[in-house]
Amino acid sequence: MDTPRIPTRILFVAVLIGATTSSQAQSTRELDAALLQMSERGDLKDTGAPQVIQKPAQVRYELGAVVDVRTAQRSGLPVMALTPDGPAARIGFKVGDRLVSMNGVRLDGASPPAPLLEQALQRGEGRVVADVLRGSVPTKLSGAAGVVAVPAYRLEIGADAKGTCGFVTARAGTVPKTRNIFRADITTIDGRSTPLQSVNRHRLAVGRHVLVVQELIDTNRLSPSQLVQINKMKRFALAKAYKPLVVDVKPNMSYRIGARLLKDKLDTQSLRDNAYWEPVVWEEVAERCP
Template sequence: MLSKISAAYLLVFAGLVQSAHAAAATIGGPLAALQSSASAGQTRYELGAVVDARNARSSGVKVLAVTPDAAADRIGLRASDQLLAINGLRLDDTASPSSTLERGLQEGNGALRLEVMRDGRKLLLSGRAEAMGPGGTQSCGYVTDQQGVVPKSQDIFNVEITQIEGRSTPLQSSNRHRVAAGKRVLVVRELVQESYLNSSQLQQIRKMKKFAFARAYKSFVLDVEAGMSYRIGARLIRQKLDTQSIRDNAYWEPVVWSKVPQSCP
């Protein structure tokens, strides 16, 4: 049974429309998750926030999305905050914001001390990062953009999942992505079949994607149940195919079009 993704949709600035994965191959990628890069056997720490880590400025790096109920949410970090420092490591004007974020999380050993800018005011936030034990022993589920046949008769089409909790999905095709149970932030781009649109609509969509990069992708929060697999698609909204709605990227929305049990050891 088709179900709409819970939570509001967030437009995410994810780099060039032509290839999110190509952009992610650069240092840090266009988006970065606030997580450590601990090696196998070590505890990994996660904050549960997605930031635009392509360019650090004097105002820091922008927080694009916060996973509900994760550490970032609990300590009061918000989407649109500018992150200036993590555990004493500066992020404003740093040459490598992604690696600095990861290093700050790992060196903090779970402790979090964030300096943020919000509405022109500096704030200090503190708490604990999420500890991810070695071996992935958490309860888990799956998300997929490839399993099953999307119900095009219901105006549901394929998507590409480009980010999960801020981490770029693999460059090579993957049948499914394993995720920890709980609320997770996914970033997707629509792959609506062109034959279902007229030439004028296609022209407007291409123009929007070319000049309004931020509107090429959408992020949303999915509450993942353990032992379940979620098939993600894009619903084409027929009543919003006018020029202005296309410019606003309002002509589609992410949906879970199927949810099936799938064991996740």
């Protein structure tokens, strides 16, 4: 089943009040700040040697809710708003819940709550297990957090760019289906959509990049009932059915991307959670960067 391509900018609602932003804008602001600092220090000079400003890509996890983290509260942190159809809403959070703990981190103590909540979200690595108070009733909630790809950036000043690139591709070579690896589609790279027309490979600067991948697993490897569950999940999740993959690109290397079918994750709940596959680099081959 075809699902819509992820938009060029991946927007998300942060857990901190008033912190809505875009991943691409975040990297742009950080790069602008780094350039300003170098300029103020007088570092931007033609020294004959390249100067490099870079930061690796990051994969972050978000709740999709506005939580009041202004002050610590003994009864837990109030949930003030939810992103419609966002991660928190799908997990089962309701406006008015008080968040007592998440992923083993207590949020009802005297410590400043904002860094604790951020720590709890990243600690789960995509999973959320939370204790909330709904009125006076303790309630346990669990599910999947939202995934945000914060792009890498690398800027070389005064450098010869030849030989400083690599490639990623989802179309080269014969995928090793005996290892349960199948075709995939790269839909975005560092927050930017790839061309809709077929592209054999994508040239990237050396460094860490975040790809977003759609699985194209052979349907004959799945039962009719499994396909029904997957199609339901994709209709509900849309672009959230895609998954991020971080690739560290080295000079003059090409990385072949695929989707691995996890045969021990084909139960109904795993299919509903989109846990039945993972994006992988299944082969690395030398390819000269012109």
